[in-house]
Amino acid sequence: MQKYNLLRHRLIPDLNKLDVYRKNGGFQAYHKAVNAMHPEEVIDQVKASGLRGRGGAGFPTGMKWAFVDKNAWPHYVVANADESEPGTFKDREIMEGNPFQFLEGIAICAYAVRAHTAYIYLRGEFWQIAADLDRQIAEMEAEGLLGDNLFGSDYSLHIYTHLGAGAYICGEETALLESLEGKLGQPRLRPPFPPSFGLYGKPTVVNNVETLANVPLIIANGAEWYHSFGTERSPGTKVFSLSGNVNLPGNYELPLGTTFRELIFEYGGGIPGGKDIKAIMPAGASSSLIVANDGALDTPMDYESVPQVGAQLGSASIIVIDDSVSIDWLIRKTLHFFNHESCGKCTPCREGTYWMRHIADRVNDGQASWEDVELLEDVAHQIRGKCLCALGEFSVEAVISGVERFKGDFQAKVHQQQVELPELSTPVMEIHE
Amino acid sequence: VNSLADSFSVEIKKILEKYPVGQKRSAVMPLLFLAQGQDGYVTRQAINEIAEILEISATDVASIVGFYTLYYDESQGKYHIQVCTDLPCALRGAEEFLEKLCENIGIRVGETTPDGLLRIEAVMCLAACDKAPMFQVQSGDGLVYHEDQTVESALQVIRHLKD
Numbered sequence: 006m007q008k009y010n011l012l013r014h015r016l017i018p019d020l021n022k023l024d025v026y027r028k029n030g031g032f033q034a035y036h037k038a039v040n041a042m043h044p045e046e047v048i049d050q051v052k053a054s055g056l057r058g059r060g061g062a063g064f065p066t067g068m069k070w071a072f073v074d075k076n077a078w079p080h081y082v083v084a085n086a087d088e089s090e091p092g093t094f095k096d097r098e099i100m101e102g103n104p105f106q107f108l109e110g111i112a113i114c115a116y117a118v119r120a121h122t123a124y125i126y127l128r129g130e131f132w133q134i135a136a137d138l139d140r141q142i143a144e145m146e147a148e149g150l151l152g153d154n155l156f157g158s159d160y161s162l163h164i165y166t167h168l169g170a171g172a173y174i175c176g177e178e179t180a181l182l183e184s185l186e187g188k189l190g191q192p193r194l195r196p197p198f199p200p201s202f203g204l205y206g207k208p209t210v211v212n213n214v215e216t217l218a219n220v221p222l223i224i225a226n227g228a229e230w231y232h233s234f235g236t237e238r239s240p241g242t243k244v245f246s247l248s249g250n251v252n253l254p255g256n257y258e259l260p261l262g263t264t265f266r267e268l269i270f271e272y273g274g275g276i277p278g279g280k281d282i283k284a285i286m287p288a289g290a291s292s293s294l295i296v297a298n299d300g301a302l303d304t305p306m307d308y309e310s311v312p313q314v315g316a317q318l319g320s321a322s323i324i325v326i327d328d329s330v331s332i333d334w335l336i337r338k339t340l341h342f343f344n345h346e347s348c349g350k351c352t353p354c355r356e357g358t359y360w361m362r363h364i365a366d367r368v369n370d371g372q373a374s375w376e377d378v379e380l381l382e383d384v385a386h387q388i389r390g391k392c393l394c395a396l397g398e399f400s401v402e403a404v405i406s407g408v409e410r411f412k413g414d415f416q417a418k419v420h421q422q423q424v425e426l427p428e429l430s431t432p433v434m435e436i437h438e
Numbered sequence: 439v440n441s442l443a444d445s446f447s448v449e450i451k452k453i454l455e456k457y458p459v460g461q462k463r464s465a466v467m468p469l470l471f472l473a474q475g476q477d478g479y480v481t482r483q484a485i486n487e488i489a490e491i492l493e494i495s496a497t498d499v500a501s502i503v504g505f506y507t508l509y510y511d512e513s514q515g516k517y518h519i520q521v522c523t524d525l526p527c528a529l530r531g532a533e534e535f536l537e538k539l540c541e542n543i544g545i546r547v548g549e550t551t552p553d554g555l556l557r558i559e560a561v562m563c564l565a566a567c568d569k570a571p572m573f574q575v576q577s578g579d580g581l582v583y584h585e586d587q588t589v590e591s592a593l594q595v596i597r598h599l600k601d
Contacts, residue, residue, distance in 0.1 A: 091524040091563040122458070129471075129508040130564055130574060132581045165456040170467055170506035173562065187463035187492070189505045205461055246567065248526035254568035290525055290563075322567075324526050338525045342562055348505075 007272070008234060010242050011218050012258045014102030021137075023144045026105040032150060034224035035109050038116050039156050042224075047117035051220065053228035055240040060085055060176075060213030061288065061319040061395075063239075063308045066220075072200035073118045074208040081209040082115045082123035083185065083199075084217055087169055087176040089128055091342060092289035092322030095244040096214035098256050100127075100134050103218065104141050108164065110217030112151065113224055115162050118210050122163055126181050129170040138166050173346035177394045178211040180348065191350040192394035213320075215244055235261035239307035243321050247273050250280065250327035262310070266302040269325055280327040284411070287311055288319025290339045291399035293406035294332065315406065332411040333418050336403050337365040343400035354397030357388040361404060368418055375419045382408050442487040446472055450491065462492045466502050470509055475578050479510040507561075508576075515550040515557030517599050518576040519592075523560045526567035535571035536560060538589045543596065555600060575599065 014020040017029055026032075038047050052067030073080055084107070088096040099107055115123050127135045142164050145151045153161040167185055174180045175190040182204050184190035203209020219241060223231050232240045239261040245268055248254045252274030259268065265285060269275070276282050285301065286292035293316040295301045301314045311318040326335065344358040364381040367373040385401040392398050408415055443450060449472060450465075457464040466488060473484035480503050489496040503509040521536045540546055540558060550557040566572045569585035573592065584595055 088565050089563055092526045092567050093563075094565040094567055097565050124456075128565070129506070130581055130583075167456070167464075168467065168471065170470070171508035172506050184467070185464060186461070187466040187494075187502070189501060205458065248567035248570075249529040254530075256568070286525075324529070324567075326529065330529065335525065338528055342524055345562060 007258050008242050008260060009258055010222055010234070011099055011106070011215060011244055012102065012256065013106070021102060021104050021141075023105060023141070023148065030225065031105055031221075032109055034221040035112050035116075035150070036156065038113050038224055039158060039160055044117045044119055047113060047224065050228055051117070051223060054219075054223045054231040055228070055238070056216065056219050056223060056231065057239065057308060058213060059215035059219075059243065059320065061090070061291070061317075063318065066212065066216055069200060069212070070114065070118050070210055072198070073210060074201045077201070077208050079122065079207055080118050080120040081204040081207055082111060082118065082120045083178075083181065083204060083209055083211045084111055084123065084125040084214055085176065085178065085181060085211055086125050086127040086131065086134075086214050087181060088131075088214070089173040089176050090289035090291060090320055090322055091339075092248050092286065092324045093246050093320050094248075095246045095256050095320075095322075097131065097134065099214055099218050099244070100131070100138065104138060105145075106221055107214055107218045108138070108141060108145065110220035111164055112162060113220050114210060114212060114217060115164075116160060118208075120210070121161050122165070124185060124204070125164065125166045126175070126185055127166060127168055128175075129168050132168065135166045135168050142166075172348070173342075174348040174394075174396055177396060180394070181211065182209065189348070191348045192396075194393065236305065236307050236309075238309055243306075245306065246320075246322040247325070248322070249286075249325040250276055250282075250330070251325040252277050259306075261307040262305040264303050264305055265297075265323070268306065268323060269302070273325070276325065276327050278327075280329055282325060283328040283330060284326040284332070284335075286316075286324040286326070286403070287321065288317050289322035289324065290342055291319060291395070291402060292316055292322075292324070293402045294326075294335075294410055295406075296410050297326075315410075316402075331369075331418070332407045332414040333365070333369045336407045337362075337369040339403045340365045340400065343396065347396065347400075351391075351393040351397065353388045353391040354393070354400065357384055357397065358400050360384055361388075361400070365404075368415065371418055373419060375416070378408060378415045378419060440487045440490055442469070442473055442476075442484055443491055445476070463494055463498075466492055466494070466499060467506070470499070470503065474509060478516070478578055479513055516555050516577060517557070519556060519558045519573055519596065520561040520564075520576060521559070521573040522562070522564045522566065522570065524563040524567075526563070527570035527572065530570040532571045535587065535589060535592075539592055542589065542593055556596065 019025045048070045056066040057063040169175045172190045175184045179193035180190040199209040235241045245257045282297040285295045340362040344362040347358045349355045385404040453468045469488045485499045489499045523532045571587045572585040
């Protein structure tokens with residue numbers, strides 16, 4: 006059953022209004038943290054909850070907060086609201102429907118790492134959401150929830166929005182920080198990681214919107230309560246963005262560990278047009294392709310189980326692919342995306358995505374031989390493990406898994422091309438003597 | 439004379455207050471949006487003026503315009519019809535939708551109508567995958583999403599823009 010911890014607005018009308026949010030328990034966790042808890046206690050609570058980053062990497066949130074360098078100041082909190090992974094549309098719904106829970110999460114995180122300034126970096130297309138958040142932040146300031154000397158303490162906090170301008174790479178945390186500093190959105194060489202060297206070179210926590218929206222509930226209800234959802238190592242609920250060839254696409258908030266079958270067939274209503282499911286991409290375009298057999302469908306969607314069927318859970322953007330789709334077309338689509346979005350900083354990604362795209366175009370157009378497919382695989386393997394950030398690394402996932410697991414689709418394209426070749430029965434050139 | 443600084447003194451002050459002292463450069467993206475909102479694209483003059491306000495080089499400002507896809511350095515159609523054709527939308531018929539829309543408007547992807555009103559583009563994921571086919575209309579006034587579209591409903595939106 007869906008359990009609305011993050012998408013509570015689906016049950017409570019007007020939850021995006023401050024008074025309604027307050028009436029439904031809003032800001033109690035924030036009050037509790039600032040008035041009755043030491044920052045370290047807040048971090049310990051989040052650690053104990055087992056909350057893991059919802060942006061894709063699944064890194065333990067409390068541990069990230071604890072890494073913030075206490076010998077360098079000031080500290081910053083940055084909310085990553087650059088949601089741009091094809092197939093992902095969960096942060097948008099949280100910010101539109103339940104914005105104060107997200108803002109409260111930022112405030113608690115900032116208190117825990119003793120930051121006095123937090124930024125929300127939103128993709129440029131979320132222009133209206135940013136305007137709404139600016140208004141909601143102003144309301145919180147007017148209510149004494151943000152600003153100086155909060156709740157009679159010496160703690161102060163200001164939250165600001167910052168709009169990106171159409172660059173997928175800015176979802177990568179160090180590229181995001183560069184962009185926020187007014188530079189090109191290109192990733193930094195790591196280490197050092199943001200908790201020691203982040204925004205303006207200062208210790209910084211970068212967390213995804215959904216991650217932060219979990220925090221108020223953890224502080225209010227405790228780590229044990231949080232463990233009542235999900236699995237032992239992947240506790241909590243997760244917003245799964247379901248898209249592609251499925252009857253009822255949308256966001257579904259379910260405990261981690263729910264199976265692919267439940268999500269796609271029970272909640273998503275199955276595959277349209279009486280077709281069969283062929284493949285699943287569980288982490289958007291950055292995902293490996295899973296062959297959708299019974300074993301895969303019965304796999305629990307959590308951070309440990311999905312790798313056992315050869316993919317990652319990532320941001321849990323589940324793209325469903327039916328049996329009318331040819332995988333050589335699919336990787337052509339993902340490669341056009343990654344080639345367009347490559348920032349150009351590191352050579353394997355900049356050149357590699359370009360060449361993979363061109364080979365994939367040729368294959369899909371039926372103008373390639375099997376050697377081209379092998380070349381595509383070869384280029385993908387050359388890129389793997391050599392990029393500055395995850396964008397380049399992720400660009401090869403669908404390619405390598407696609408060719409390996411759906412070889413027949415590629416063989417058919419190559420075969421088709423051979424059949425269509427004109428027969429060279431007449432000389433191409435006339436030779437004049 | 440810095441006409442951007444003169445016309446938007448209140449807005450610029452508010453933007454600069456978001457960032458720490460000595461980190462004015464962070465304001466380059468919001469200032470570019472401000473300038474583009476006024477002129478429809480980022481003019482050469484705006485680049486120089488933003489550089490002056492932020493005390494960075496015009497080349498630094500221009501590099502930002504070039505890097506990010508939502509900034510334009512030349513005059514565009516008044517309304518950009520931007521259809522997402524990325525994988526999840528394509529699986530729900532977005533490519534066919536775009537093709538038919540173009541046929542009906544009588545221009546190809548990347549072209550602008552002769553009256554300079556509409557420009558049609560295929561763009562990357564807009565975080566609306568469950569509501570495909572969809573497009574956004576980008577203009578000086580901001581961005582508006584149109585979701586769960588058919589060719590007919592899209593043409594109606596476009597007729598509305600023309601009026």
